[in-house]
Amino acid sequence: MSDNSNNKRLLIGQINGLFGVQGWVKIFSHTHPRKNILSYQPWYIQIDGNWQTLEIDKGREQSKTIVAQIKGVNDREQARSYIGIEIYIEKSQLPELKKSEYYWEDLIGLEVINQDKVVLGRVSNLVDTGSNNVLVINGSKEHWVPYIDPFLVSVDVDNQQIIVDWDEDF
Numbered sequence: 231m232s233d234n235s236n237n238k239r240l241l242i243g244q245i246n247g248l249f250g251v252q253g254w255v256k257i258f259s260h261t262h263p264r265k266n267i268l269s270y271q272p273w274y275i276q277i278d279g280n281w282q283t284l285e286i287d288k289g290r291e292q293s294k295t296i297v298a299q300i301k302g303v304n305d306r307e308q309a310r311s312y313i314g315i316e317i318y319i320e321k322s323q324l325p326e327l328k329k330s331e332y333y334w335e336d337l338i339g340l341e342v343i344n345q346d347k348v349v350l351g352r353v354s355n356l357v358d359t360g361s362n363n364v365l366v367i368n369g370s371k372e373h374w375v376p377y378i379d380p381f382l383v384s385v386d387v388d389n390q391q392i393i394v395d396w397d398e399d400f
Contacts, residue, residue: 239274239281239318240335243267248310249292253303255312257289257296262358265291267317268298274318284317332385334363340392342367342375345383348398350375365392373400 247256259267268289275284289298303309324333334356342350342365351369356377358364363377375381375396383393 238321240321240324241316242270242273242319243296243317245312245315245317247313248306249295249297251306252299253305253309254297254299255303255309257298257317259296264296267296270319270323274320275312275315276318277315330385332387336387337365337385337392340385340387340390342369342373342392342394344394344396344398346398350394350396350398353392365394 242261243257243259245255246258248254249256257267259265261267261270268286271286273284273286275282285301287299287301289296291297300309300312303312321335327333337353337356340353342353344350349369350373351367353365354368355366356363357366357374365373365375365377367373367375373396375394381395383395385392
């Protein structure tokens with residue numbers, strides 16, 4: 231993931247290929263499900279250090295990928311210049327969550343403490359294992375703590391802290 235100096239913008243995908251001859255591009259989406267990337271408009275891209283708005287005329291799922299036609303891009307050669315560009319949205323474009331629900335982005339960097347008041351480290355990432363999500367915590371050692379009851383005791387985003395029921399040696 232690229233350095234994102236503007237914390238109000240979130241990386242949601244990347245243009246990673248061409249599709250057809252009419253200027254469509256393939257999109258690698260970080261959203262879940264993948265097709266949700268198409269519901270966020272406009273997109274923001276950074277070219278030569280400058281933020282620009284990127285509008286999409288059309289988009290759809292195509293087999294196991296997402297394809298989109300960028301507004302004003304009508305042929306393959308025009309589209310080629312967009313390959314590799316990361317796609318961002320404003321954090322304000324995300325839907326409001328219910329109380330006690332959090333976006334992964336909000337949990338990254340939070341300090342994690344167990345019930346014995348031992349600091350395990352900070353959340354560096356979350357992983358979807360298929361059955362549940364897991365907090366990846368980096369401290370003196372790496373801990374993988376399931377993000378479910380009974381292991382997750384509390385999340386306090388305002389105080390930048392998560393309390394877990396987890397042994398420091400595990």
